[in-house]
Amino acid sequence: MTQAYVHGYDPKEQTRLQDQAMTLVDLLHSDTAYPPGSQILEAGCGVGAQTVTLARNSPRASIVAMDISETSLAEARHRVMLEGLTNVRFQRGDILDLPFDPGSFDHVFVCFVLEHLKEPGLALQNLKACLRPGGTITVIEGDHGSAFFHPDSDAARAAIRSLVELQARTGGNALIGRSLYPLLRRAGYRQISVSPRTVYADAGKPEMVDGFTKRTFTAMIEGARQSAIREGIVEPAVFDRGVRDLYRTAERDGTFCYTFFKAVGTA
Amino acid sequence: MTQAYVHGYDPKEQTRLQDQAMTLVDLLHSDTAYPPGSQILEAGCGVGAQTVTLARNSPRASIVAMDISETSLAEARHRVMLEGLTNVRFQRGDILDLPFDPGSFDHVFVCFVLEHLKEPGLALQNLKACLRPGGTITVIEGDHGSAFFHPDSDAARAAIRSLVELQARTGGNALIGRSLYPLLRRAGYRQISVSPRTVYADAGKPEMVDGFTKRTFTAMIEGARQSAIREGIVEPAVFDRGVRDLYRTAERDGTFCYTFFKAVGTA
Numbered sequence: 001m002t003q004a005y006v007h008g009y010d011p012k013e014q015t016r017l018q019d020q021a022m023t024l025v026d027l028l029h030s031d032t033a034y035p036p037g038s039q040i041l042e043a044g045c046g047v048g049a050q051t052v053t054l055a056r057n058s059p060r061a062s063i064v065a066m067d068i069s070e071t072s073l074a075e076a077r078h079r080v081m082l083e084g085l086t087n088v089r090f091q092r093g094d095i096l097d098l099p100f101d102p103g104s105f106d107h108v109f110v111c112f113v114l115e116h117l118k119e120p121g122l123a124l125q126n127l128k129a130c131l132r133p134g135g136t137i138t139v140i141e142g143d144h145g146s147a148f149f150h151p152d153s154d155a156a157r158a159a160i161r162s163l164v165e166l167q168a169r170t171g172g173n174a175l176i177g178r179s180l181y182p183l184l185r186r187a188g189y190r191q192i193s194v195s196p197r198t199v200y201a202d203a204g205k206p207e208m209v210d211g212f213t214k215r216t217f218t219a220m221i222e223g224a225r226q227s228a229i230r231e232g233i234v235e236p237a238v239f240d241r242g243v244r245d246l247y248r249t250a251e252r253d254g255t256f257c258y259t260f261f262k263a264v265g266t267a
Numbered sequence: 268m269t270q271a272y273v274h275g276y277d278p279k280e281q282t283r284l285q286d287q288a289m290t291l292v293d294l295l296h297s298d299t300a301y302p303p304g305s306q307i308l309e310a311g312c313g314v315g316a317q318t319v320t321l322a323r324n325s326p327r328a329s330i331v332a333m334d335i336s337e338t339s340l341a342e343a344r345h346r347v348m349l350e351g352l353t354n355v356r357f358q359r360g361d362i363l364d365l366p367f368d369p370g371s372f373d374h375v376f377v378c379f380v381l382e383h384l385k386e387p388g389l390a391l392q393n394l395k396a397c398l399r400p401g402g403t404i405t406v407i408e409g410d411h412g413s414a415f416f417h418p419d420s421d422a423a424r425a426a427i428r429s430l431v432e433l434q435a436r437t438g439g440n441a442l443i444g445r446s447l448y449p450l451l452r453r454a455g456y457r458q459i460s461v462s463p464r465t466v467y468a469d470a471g472k473p474e475m476v477d478g479f480t481k482r483t484f485t486a487m488i489e490g491a492r493q494s495a496i497r498e499g500i501v502e503p504a505v506f507d508r509g510v511r512d513l514y515r516t517a518e519r520d521g522t523f524c525y526t527f528f529k530a531v532g533t534a
Contacts, residue, residue, distance in 0.1 A: 145419070146524065148412045150445040178417040181469040182520035196467040196524055202448040204459055253449035257413065257463055257526060 024212070027197045028111075028140055028260060029053045036060035038106040043095050043127055044068075044113030048076025050140075054109060055085040064105075066093040095123045103132040111140040114183070118171035124187035131267035137189060139263045143177030146198075146259035147217065149249040156249075159242025162234035163224045169231065177261035189265030197260040203252045213256040218246040291479070294464050295378075295407055295527060296320045303327035305373040310362050310394055311335075311380030315343025317407075321376060322352040331372075333360040362390045370399040378407040381450070385438035391454035398534035404456060406530045407464075410444030413526035414484065416516040423516075426509025429501035430491045436498065444528035456532030464527040470519045480523040485513040 029050070034040050038061045045051045045065035055063055065080075065088050067073050073090050080088050093099045095113065108127045114120040127137055144164050149156065167174040176183075184192045201208035222243050228234050234242075249256045296317070301307050305328045312318045312332035322330055332347075332355050334340050340357050347355050360366045362380065375394045381387040394404055411431050416423065434441040443450075451459045468475035489510050495501050501509075516523045 143415070145415045146413075148410070148445060150449065152412070152442065152445075175419065178415060178419075178522050178524060181471065181522050182417065185470075185520065192471055194467065194469055194471065194522075196465040198463040198465040198526060200461065200463040200528075202461055203452075204448065204461065253452065255445050255448050255461075257445060259465060259524060259526070261467075 024197075024199065024216075024260070025053050027199065028262060029057060031262075032057060032109070032138055034058040034061040034107055038062070039104065040064065040107050040109060041066060041100070041105045041127075041130065042109045042111075043098075043123075044110060045076050045090075046072050046112070048072075048079040050109075050111045051076055051080055051088060052083050052085065055080060055088045056083070059085075059087060061087060061107075063088045064091055065089070066091050066095075066098075068092070068094050096126060098126050098130055100130045102129050104130050106132060106135050108135070108137040110137065112142070114139065115141055115167065115174060115176045116170075116172045120173070120176065121183055121187055124183060124189070128188055128267045133267060135267045137184070137263075137265050137267065139180055139184070139265075140197075140260060141177045141180060142174075142258070142260050144174040146177065146257075148257050149213075149246070150253075150255045151245070151248060153242065153245035153248070155238050155242035156245040157242070158234060159221050159228075159239050159246070162228040162239060163221055165233045166224055166228050166231060177259065180261050180263040184263055184265040189267060192263060192265040194261055194263040197262055199258045199260070200255070201250070201257075202255045209250045209254075209256070212258070213250045213254075214247065217256070217258060218243060218250070221246060291464075291466065291483075291527070292320050294466065295529060296324060298529075299324060299376070299405055301325040301328040301374055305329070306371065307331065308333060308367070308372045308375045308394070308397065310365075310375060310377045310390075312339070312343050312357075313379070314339050315346040317376075317378045318343055318347055318355060319350050319352065322347060322355045323350070326354060328354060330355045331358055332356070333358050333362075333365075335359070335361050363393060365393050365397050367397045369396050371397050373399060373402045375402070375404040377404065379409070381406065382408055382434065382441060382443045383437075383439045387440070387443065388450055388454055391450060391456070395455055395534045400534060402534045404451070404530075404532050404534065406447055406451070406532075407527060408444045408447060409441075409525070409527050411441040413444065413465075413524075415524050416513070417520075417522045418512070418515060420509065420512035420515070422505050422509035423512040424509070425501060426488050426495075426506050426513070429495040429506060430488055432500045433491055433495050433498060444526065447528050447530040451530055451532040456534060459530060459532040461528055461530040464529055466525045466527070467522070468517070468524075469522045476517045476523070479525070480517045480521075481514065484523070484525060485510060485517070488513060 040061050040063045042065045045067045051065045077090050117123050144160055164174040181194045199212050201213045229236050307328050307330045309332045312334050318332045344357050384390050431441040448461045466479050468480045496503050
């Protein structure tokens, strides 16, 4: 049986997601700010890792942060409260069955969500329906096939592929970043603009080595160990060697590179 | 016998290099400008694809453009003359046996050169010796392992790997981009700063699809066909399928991504 692999459902994973949001925040979010008075939907807010940044960057916009999980919503609500942000309200809802009237929002924001969905195209169509004409959607996703590093390592690549395969078996797509453009087009968005956001870490950037290479990317791969091995996707020895080799890229002569994609389209 | 694969030695290849310089110029070069009166060495100028940009961006610096090939130098000289640039002089020389006194230059610029060398570390050491203390080196290189695309294709990846293997057999390294940081460190440079420069093309950026995906990257892979097949590195059918699949990524629903690296270090 396939054990669902979804980010954000245990405390260690939540720490990882927070680390990720801290080190990537400028790269991914600094160019997203919504006008005063605009109505924003964050679809799939999870534990609120991005919600805080979104609310801070658009202090006079009204944000509805939606997630399917009450547990995640509670955590997100707590985090937003701790930051003293008052422009977010939380609502439980399913991205495939949205609890909003057509045209309810000026802008939609979706970050690290589509990768988990069996039907990302349908989700994008649904989100388009709840946007006013001329409203925009912003989508951010990673792409695990974008990872490369020095020293190179077959085992590390096998460990990464095992996570890609695991996510595919649960109906997700860990390589979705490269497909945002055609996905948005097929869902009917116009004026689509996609930009790569490449994270690069070497010993000259110790905060990226620690915050991204080790505590975000390699920790995420490590977190899939049990599921990947139980599913028979990868030999334990290869996986463990791969994780060691990924940590090796965080040493003084190592480098690590990964590309996220940010897409904006108009409804 | 191994046929050396070196860029820039036939007219079709020269067109490709010029196309590459045209579409990538902002991404790779816009942040390189040298002060008036400074002495610059461009080591390995080839046919002058980068020399023109370098000279234009630093109109009051004095540039020595060096290459080991008289044929390339003649082409570079012609190109610089056509552009009306007067701050470049040309000199034949070998990067592994430099014809300059120690400390002759304020800055060194090396673009798409180290990938072809058996001993890139030795070249970097030699270049350091001809820099004054506190002078800088700027290095730009690609990394063919950074390429990924939609639709994904095993054959396309095999075709790319065949070029990597071909370059390895001639003593080069088509994956050198990810190693610039450790290479510069080992050569004794300080204050090393490396930044990724990611090219991304989809149908919303037709000039990148045409200029990069098709006329730069895929044309480069295609240009290695004869050598890769003669060397027995790849089956002709796989290679040809791979090239078709790379062109497929240039269609309306395709995407293509590639990362260059730009490093600056202090002598």
